[in-house]
Each structure stands twice: as structure tokens, then as C-alpha cells.
Amino acid sequence: MTLKVIIAGPRGKMGSEAVKMVNEDSDFELVACIDRKHNERGYENPDVQALNIPVFAHAEECFQNVKADLLVDLTVPEVGYEHTKAALQNYIRPVVGTTGFTDEQLSELISISREMKLGGIIAPNFAIGAVLMMKFSQMAAKYLPDVDIIEKHHDNKLDAPSGTAVKTAEMIQKTREAKKQGHPHEKETIDGARGADHDGMHIHSVRLPGLVAHQEVIFGGPGQTLTIKHDSYNRKSFMDGIRFSLKKAMEMDELVYGLENIL
Numbered sequence: 001m002t003l004k005v006i007i008a009g010p011r012g013k014m015g016s017e018a019v020k021m022v023n024e025d026s027d028f029e030l031v032a033c034i035d036r037k038h039n040e041r042g043y044e045n046p047d048v049q050a051l052n053i054p055v056f057a058h059a060e061e062c063f064q065n066v067k068a069d070l071l072v073d074l075t076v077p078e079v080g081y082e083h084t085k086a087a088l089q090n091y092i093r094p095v096v097g098t099t100g101f102t103d104e105q106l107s108e109l110i111s112i113s114r115e116m117k118l119g120g121i122i123a124p125n126f127a128i129g130a131v132l133m134m135k136f137s138q139m140a141a142k143y144l145p146d147v148d149i150i151e152k153h154h155d156n157k158l159d160a161p162s163g164t165a166v167k168t169a170e171m172i173q174k175t176r177e178a179k180k181q182g183h184p185h186e187k188e189t190i191d192g193a194r195g196a197d198h199d200g201m202h203i204h205s206v207r208l209p210g211l212v213a214h215q216e217v218i219f220g221g222p223g224q225t226l227t228i229k230h231d232s233y234n235r236k237s238f239m240d241g242i243r244f245s246l247k248k249a250m251e252m253d254e255l256v257y258g259l260e261n262i263l
């Protein structure tokens with residue numbers, strides 16, 4: 001059976017790559033897209049134009065008019081949250097790459113999915129290498145609890161720190177003994193010099209043209225450091241994870257947060 005897929009954000013860097021991936025896989029059929037500027041600016045993704053499928057400016061209108069099994073959301077946090085909620089309420093399983101959801105939003109979406117008995121995934125990073133980086137970091141933190149996370153992204157990124165950095169810190173928190181790092185009397189002479197503080201760990205966000213998506217997790221111990229590093233050089237790196245999640249979501253009966261939970 002072919003799975004009917006809707007993509008939100010098809011003009012974006014990730015969305016346009018997801019359109020290609022879905023088109024190339026005979027298990028999927030792209031049946032509609034959701035994009036905010038469709039009405040004002042005309043439509044700009046030639047792969048979608050060639051399919052002659054509807055493009056809706058509003059999710060609810062899309063879900064009411066098109067029969068679909070799955071939604072892929074690659075937009076911005078506020079809209080992504082609304083899309084995901086509306087998808088669940090319309091019996092459509094969400095596969096969400098959009099980052100920047102609050103803990104409250106994540107909990108609410110998971111609880112709706114449980115009520116509706118619908119599978120889906122929200123994953124801050126769909127690259128398998130990034131998931132391994134997070135898991136290896138979680139293992140290392142048990143032995144080396146002093147850790148800084150440095151994430152580096154292109155300068156069009158809206159959220160900081162990245163969803164991957166937040167997820168990494170949350171996973172590390174499960175094995176790392178809570179502690180405040182650095183000198184007890186340290187003082188920032190320029191605000192932000194030590195980065196964001198997550199349970200005593202520090203997260204630093206670099207934004208530069210030329211970068212795609214990169215992260216280093218650096219652990220320090222007496223006389224040694226350990227660096228666990230992942231680089232995405234293009235958006236294809238995320239597509240195997242999205243493809244896998246689309247198929248897997250059909251077998252699940254609740255929404256999970258993080259690709260590591262379904263691999």
C-alpha cells in the first residue's frame with residue numbers, strides 16, 4: 001500500500017530535499033503541501049509544480065480536503081507545533097523535523113497522540129551519525145562529567161541553541177552526575193562568554209555562512225579531553241532518517257521525541 005504524504009515547508013532547504021526523497025520512493029505518494037507564501041508569491045518548488053498537487057496556506061484546510069496518512073513538517077517552531085497538533089486531530093501521523101518546540105508543547109503533543117493512538121516522531125536530528133554522536137556522548141558523560149557542547153550552523157538558522165544541542169544535553173543529563181562546571185568564582189567580562197547553561201553544562205552556538213550543521217561535544221578530565229564530533233555537509237544526510245520514520249510511524253501508536261527511540 002502506498003503511503004500518502006503531505007509536506008509542510010516544501011520550498012525550504014529541508015522541505016525541498018524531502019519532496020525529492022518522497023517522490024523517489026515508490027512506497028510514498030506526495031498528495032499535498034502546506035506553505036505560507038503560496039498565495040502571495042506564487043509557488044517556487046518545480047518538483048511540486050510538476051506533480052500538480054494542491055498547496056494550502058493553512059494546515060486545517062489541507063487536512064480537511066486531502067486524505068493522507070502522514071505529515072512531514074519542516075517549517076518554523078510556532079507553525080510546526082500548530083501543524084503537528086492539527087495533523088493528530090485529523091488522524092494524520094506527524095514526522096516532525098522542525099526544532100524549537102517547548103517542553104510543554106512536546107508533552108501536549110505526545111499526550112494528544114496517546115489519546116488518538118497515533119504514531120509519529122519529533123526528532124531534532126534525523127541524521128544517523130548525529131544520533132550516534134548523542135548516544136556516545138551520553139555514554140561518555142558517565143565517566144567524564146565536565147562537558148561543553150559547541151554547535152555550528154548556517155546563519156539562516158532561527159533557533160539557538162539547536163534542537164540537537166538541547167537533545168544532546170538532555171541525553172547527557174541522564175548519565176552525568178549534576179555539577180556546576182568551571183571555577184566557582186568565574187565571572188563573565190562580556191555577557192554570554194561562557195555560553196548557555198544547561199544543568200551546569202555549557203552550550204555554545206556558532207552561526208556562520210558556509211556552515212550546514214555541525215556539533216562537537218568536548219569532555220574534559222585530568223590530563224585529557226575527548227571530542228565527539230558530527231558534521232552534516234548537506235541536507236541529504238537527514239533523509240534516510242525521515243524515510244525510516246515515515247514507515248515506522250505507521251506501526252506505532254504514540255508520538256516519540258528523538259530518533260534514538262525508534263532505531
Ligand SMILES: NC(=O)C1=CN([C@@H]2O[C@H](COP(=O)(O)OP(=O)(O)OC[C@H]3O[C@@H](n4cnc5c(N)ncnc54)[C@H](O)[C@@H]3O)[C@@H](O)[C@H]2O)C=CC1
Nearest residue numbers: 009011012013014036074075097098099123124125126238
Ligand atoms: N530534524 C532534522 O534533522 C533537521 C531539522 N531542521 C529544522 O527544520 C526546520 C526547517 O529548516 P530549513 O529547511 O533549513 O528552513 P528554511 O527556512 O529553508 O525553510 C522553512 C520553510 O518553512 C516555511 N514556513 C515558514 N513559515 C511558515 C508558515 N507560517 N506557514 C507555513 N510554512 C512556513 C517556509 O516557507 C519554508 O518553506 C528548522 O526548524 C530546522 O531547525 C533542519 C535540518 C535538519
Ligand SMILES: O=C(O)C1=N[C@H](C(=O)O)C[C@H](O)C1
Nearest residue numbers: 099124125157162163164213
Ligand atoms: O536548522 C538546521 O539547519 C538544523 N537544525 C536542526 C537542529 O536545530 O538541531 C538539526 C540540524 O542540526 C540542522
